[in-house]
Amino acid sequence: xxxxxxxxxxxxxxxxxxxxxxxxxxxxxxxxxxxxxxxxxxxxxxxxxxxxxxxxxxxxxxxxxxxxxxxxxxxxxxxxxxxxxxxxxxxxxxxxxxxxxxxxxxxxxxxxxxxxxxxxxxxxxxxxxxxxxxxxxxxxxxxxxxxxxxxxxxxxxxxxxxxxxxxxxxxxxxxxxxxxxxxxxxxxxxxxxxxxxxxxxxxxxxxxxxxxxxxxxxxxxxxxxxxxxxxxxxxxxxxxxxxxxxxxxxxxxxxxxxxxxxxxxxxxxxxxxxxxxxxxxxxxxxxxxxxxxxxxxxxxxxxxxxxxxxxxxxxxxxxxxxxxxxxxxxxxxxxxxxxxxxxxxxxxxxxxxxxxxxxxxxxxxxxxxxxxxxxxxxxxxxxxxxxxxxxxxxxxxxxxxxxxxxxxxxxxxxxxxxxxxxxxx
Amino acid sequence: xxxxxxxxxxxxxxxxxxxxxxxxxxxxxxxxxxxxxxxxxxxxxxxxxxxxxxxxxxxxxxxxxxxxxxxxxxxxxxxxxxxxxxxxxxxxxxxxxxxxxxxxxxxxxxxxxxxxxxxxxxxxxxxxxxxxxxxxxxxxxxxxxxxxxxxxxxxxxxxxxxxxxxxxxxxxxxxxxxxxxxxxxxxxxxxxxxxxxxxxxxxxxxxxxxxxxxxxxxxxxxxxxxxxxxxxxxxxxxxxxxxxxxxxxxxxxxxxxxxxxxxxxxxxxxxxxxxxxxxxxxxxxxxxxxxxxxxxxxxxxxxxxxxxxxxxxxxxxxxxxxxxxxxxxxxxxxxxxxxxxxxxxxxxxxxxxxxxxxxxxxxxxxxxxxxxxxxxxxxxxxxxxxxxxxxxxxxxxxxxxxxxxxxxxxxxxxxxxxxxxxxxx
Numbered sequence: 001x002x003x004x005x006x007x008x009x010x011x012x013x014x015x016x017x018x019x020x021x022x023x024x025x026x027x028x029x030x031x032x033x034x035x036x037x038x039x040x041x042x043x044x045x046x047x048x049x050x051x052x053x054x055x056x057x058x059x060x061x062x063x064x065x066x067x068x069x070x071x072x073x074x075x076x077x078x079x080x081x082x083x084x085x086x087x088x089x090x091x092x093x094x095x096x097x098x099x100x101x102x103x104x105x106x107x108x109x110x111x112x113x114x115x116x117x118x119x120x121x122x123x124x125x126x127x128x129x130x131x132x133x134x135x136x137x138x139x140x141x142x143x144x145x146x147x148x149x150x151x152x153x154x155x156x157x158x159x160x161x162x163x164x165x166x167x168x169x170x171x172x173x174x175x176x177x178x179x180x181x182x183x184x185x186x187x188x189x190x191x192x193x194x195x196x197x198x199x200x201x202x203x204x205x206x207x208x209x210x211x212x213x214x215x216x217x218x219x220x221x222x223x224x225x226x227x228x229x230x231x232x233x234x235x236x237x238x239x240x241x242x243x244x245x246x247x248x249x250x251x252x253x254x255x256x257x258x259x260x261x262x263x264x265x266x267x268x269x270x271x272x273x274x275x276x277x278x279x280x281x282x283x284x285x286x287x288x289x290x291x292x293x294x295x296x297x298x299x300x301x302x303x304x305x306x307x308x309x310x311x312x313x314x315x316x317x318x319x320x321x322x323x324x325x326x327x328x329x330x331x332x333x334x335x336x337x338x339x340x341x342x343x344x345x346x347x348x349x350x351x352x353x354x355x356x357x358x359x360x361x362x363x364x365x366x367x368x369x370x371x372x373x374x375x376x377x378x379x380x381x382x383x384x385x386x387x388x389x390x391x392x393x394x395x396x397x398x399x400x401x402x403x404x405x406x407x408x409x410x411x412x413x414x415x416x417x418x419x420x421x422x423x424x425x
Numbered sequence: 426x427x428x429x430x431x432x433x434x435x436x437x438x439x440x441x442x443x444x445x446x447x448x449x450x451x452x453x454x455x456x457x458x459x460x461x462x463x464x465x466x467x468x469x470x471x472x473x474x475x476x477x478x479x480x481x482x483x484x485x486x487x488x489x490x491x492x493x494x495x496x497x498x499x500x501x502x503x504x505x506x507x508x509x510x511x512x513x514x515x516x517x518x519x520x521x522x523x524x525x526x527x528x529x530x531x532x533x534x535x536x537x538x539x540x541x542x543x544x545x546x547x548x549x550x551x552x553x554x555x556x557x558x559x560x561x562x563x564x565x566x567x568x569x570x571x572x573x574x575x576x577x578x579x580x581x582x583x584x585x586x587x588x589x590x591x592x593x594x595x596x597x598x599x600x601x602x603x604x605x606x607x608x609x610x611x612x613x614x615x616x617x618x619x620x621x622x623x624x625x626x627x628x629x630x631x632x633x634x635x636x637x638x639x640x641x642x643x644x645x646x647x648x649x650x651x652x653x654x655x656x657x658x659x660x661x662x663x664x665x666x667x668x669x670x671x672x673x674x675x676x677x678x679x680x681x682x683x684x685x686x687x688x689x690x691x692x693x694x695x696x697x698x699x700x701x702x703x704x705x706x707x708x709x710x711x712x713x714x715x716x717x718x719x720x721x722x723x724x725x726x727x728x729x730x731x732x733x734x735x736x737x738x739x740x741x742x743x744x745x746x747x748x749x750x751x752x753x754x755x756x757x758x759x760x761x762x763x764x765x766x767x768x769x770x771x772x773x774x775x776x777x778x779x780x781x782x783x784x785x786x787x788x789x790x791x792x793x794x795x796x797x798x799x800x801x802x803x804x805x806x807x808x809x810x811x812x813x814x815x816x817x818x819x820x821x822x823x824x825x826x827x828x829x830x831x832x833x834x835x836x837x838x839x840x841x842x843x844x845x846x847x848x849x850x
Contacts, residue, residue: 025615026645029634043820046621052684079651079688081611083621097688099611099730101622141820148823155850156638160631160732161823164624168616186506186524190450191593196471196508197526199589206585209454213581220451226504259477263504263522305524307585334850336761337802370832371843377762378803395468395566398573398586407795418796423848425580425759 004316004351004408007281010291011317012331014299015324018174018250028159030215031172032327037148039165042138046101049078050133054093054115054122055106058130066125074122078103093122102134109133151329153215173327176216176250179238180207183231183256183265184305187223202394203255203310207303210314211253214322219246226257228268235269239294250325252298253318256305258288266290266302276300282408284350285309286316307394308385312353315403315422333422338404340417342382351408355400356381356421381421401425429741429776429833432706435716436742437756439724440749443599443675450588453579455640456597457752462573464590467563471526474503475558479518479540479547480531483555491550499547503528518547527559534558576754578640598752601641601675604663605632608656608681608690609730612648627819628680628735632728635739636678639747644671651682653693660694664719675750677723678743681730683713691715691727701725707833709775710734711741732819733810737778740828740847758847763829765842767807776833780825781806781846806846826850 002010020034049055056072064070076086076094078101088094088105096102096109108128116123141147147165148158154172162170182204190200201223208218221243224231234243241248257266258278267290270276276292286309290302299321303313315333323331341359346352360380371377384400385393402421406413413419427435445459474480481497489495501511501519503526513519513530521527521534533553541548566572572590573583579597587595607629615625626648633643646668649656659668666673682691683703692715695701701717711734715727724746728738740758748756766784771777785805796802809825810818827846831838838844 025630026633029637039820045619045624048622080609081622081651083623085621098684099609099624140818145820147820153850154634156631156634157736157819157823157825157849159634160627160736161820163615163630164627164732164819166615166617166619166625168614184505184524189593190588190591192591194470194591196510197473197506198508199470199524200591202585202589205450205588206581208451209579209581209584212454226506259523307589311582311585334848336804337796370835371762371845377843377845379761393565394582394589395464395570395572395586398582400582410795418802420796420802423759424582425578 001280001282004281004283007279007289007291008316008320011301011321012324014291014293015321017327018176018325020171021174022169022171024169025159025163028154028162028170028172029156031154031175033148033150033152033154033158033170034173034327035171036146036150037162037165037167037170039141039145039147040143041165042143043140043164044135044137047137048099048101048135049096049109050098050135051109051111052097053109053111053133054124055088055096055102056093056108056110056124056128057088057090057106058108058128058132060090061110061124061127064124064127069123069125071121071123074119076103077119095119107131107134151327153328153330176322176325177219177248178211178216178251178253178322179219179221179246179249180204180211181221181234181252181254182207182223182305183226183254184223185226189223202307203305206307206311207253207255207314210311210319211322214319215326216322219249221245226263226265228265231265232269235294235300239296239298249298251322252294252300253314254300254302255310258290258302258304270300270302276302278302282350283316284347284352286313286353287350289313289317291317308355308397311397312403316353333424335420335422336379337418338379338381338421340404340413340419341380341415343413343415344383345412346406346410348411349408352406354404354406355384355397356402356404357384357399358401379421381419426705426707429706429708432704432714432716433742433745436726436746437749439716439718440746442752443601443750445596446599447594448597449594450584453584453587453595453597454581456579456600458573458575458577458579458583458595459598459752460596461571461575462587462590462592462595464566464570464572465568466590467568468565468589469560469562472562473524473526473560474521474534475523475560476534476536477522478534478536478558479549480513480521480527481518481533481535481549481553482513482515482531483533483553483557485515486535486549486552489549489552494548494550496546496548499544501528502544520544532556532559576752578753578755601747601750602644602673603636603641603676603678603747604644604646604671604674605629605636606646606659606677606679607632607648607730608651608679609648610651627732628730631732631736632678632680632739635736635744636747639744640751641747644674646670651688651690653690656690657694660719660725664721664723674723676747677719677725678739679725679727680735683715683727683729695725695727701727703727707775708741709772709777711738711778712775714738714742716742733780733822736822737828741778758849760845760847761804762843763804763806763846765829765838765844766805766840768838768840769808770837771831771835773836774833777831779829779831780809780822781827781829782809782824783826804846806844
């Protein structure tokens, strides 16, 4: 039996970063940068004012106070965006707005609220420190500095940093296109009438949405029946890029048909594929797994069909590989350590992945009071599926905020234990 | 000065949920459900097998073991999806696949691995418990149960749960359409040549990406200059839904021009708007804020122009309101309590929001070892912007994993303190 870590490594190895393309900043959110973005200039480019006020010679204001104000001539008015660089002689000042370049000679900014706000002369009631309220050139970054490294999944602040260095277009990895195929003669499309023994396909929707949430495009196919020759033809066409609904795809995910049963269609369809292996993995749920490459090289992830198993398998094995296909350096979900307010037994020799919901504390911003270490400020979790990992519990899975990891050597989780939780939201 | 909580409440009050529309399951990810989804049927609908094996009368196998196996006639073969319901008399069994309905009479499932796998007769080597490996009808949900409540931001598991109850189309709130306008004579488009005092607009890209990340559509306008009459005409057209690039919008976000300077264009443009107020808020950064509704009712969020201030203001005031526009019940970012490996002073009387990065531990899944409470399994954070909150540090902002909240009554953060952190990733 493979360990969870071994199978995760094998799955991740299927995710070689896709080719790159150029996008504008408006299309960059959620893409993965393929080339380092550096700044050609120091940031800020010019020393500029952090306040609305007056640019002064600090030496003119030594000893200035409300009782002993100092008056300076106002020789210039510098709005943001001005390219003026008036000479500020001793005894003079320039009115200056936030962001405007500090004029030559001036070495401090006095905020307007410490003055009389004059436009011909200004009376100053404080002694500024040398350099006060001046944003120095290069304080944010030096010329040539790395601003956003290749491999970064671009969030708003990254897009903004690229804009601020003047980079209007970015080189990113292509979005993966992923075919999702759910299998099973018992499955019908949601909303269709159900005979005894039938149920609506939910896995293809689950996995397609999970693919999209992971930053890839999903093509949902099926549900398809339990005929291995039919399925094989479909997978071959997907691998060759000739399946009409899908075109070329970068990965295929199937659900169902990987176990030891007599009708395990995915296993049967891929039995003679030299680079696809069906292996038991020491994890619960999600023990039966298929993984490999089809003959044209398309990675295939053959997941078990129980909804919770499918979902857990996607999170453990497929999501990191899809992130790697996108070129991301960081491929894992964020985790948090949580306290368990629940107790259950877990199978020996297998890592258990338990859908959990956070029951306390409600997220709040701690706006008004400091965090009290005595109050155990960790999230508290309980099982989302009270009956156990319950791999068929598709309705209850919707309650889960995270997936708790119970290590392989643990056989019972007790109230008060700490578990690592992958955060899903 | 308004407290942070007061201004947050005022901002949130601008976010009345938008009208609803119907979408298919393929378009449901990231939308907010507007009507409860309940299950008409019990889930599972039929008692079904949790294993590939044999459906049996448990009473036939009392005392069965490897030494004393029991042989039963196999009278039926039940693949998943069958609607057959053969009668299973005492002394007989049905071969059954995972998910197939348990036939009448049978009351336990024996997994195939505890048998000889026969198809005419089967020899069983264990005594199953009554009900073993039978998934009872209604174990997941009872008929009429609430499966996904209105107000839920739909993730993969929610979409899947809706599919599993046969709901092919969902009623969701309309996506908000948000105009983003950055102001300032100093701003040019990224990539344009820069004269002294000019810099590339980054805020419109920051805020547009943040709007999209918050589940809304963004229309980026500008940068626009510091002429109040021009800006006023633009805002009026956006409010009236007549601005050609944008059409009707559900909210307007501006950045810059809200402070006490002589060129504060947003403040000047909206001076006579009866329902827009410019107020200082007890937060750092982000003290100067404008907020309200224009004459046709469009909410306007007038944020300060420094990039970090803009971003923090968006997170504190705009994002929750956009989530509320979408109809979401939960409008806040997830938070985590982190240990600080850093020290800095904070302004008295203002809540400080400090961009921080997580420096330890690296996210890992705790696959192989239990969490050791003695090792302080909390994230450790440092300032992303070592120079302070540095509201102009757009490049360094890109390093932030979260925003730490320093409560209003705290004036110095010490190494080892615990802070609540809004997780950005």
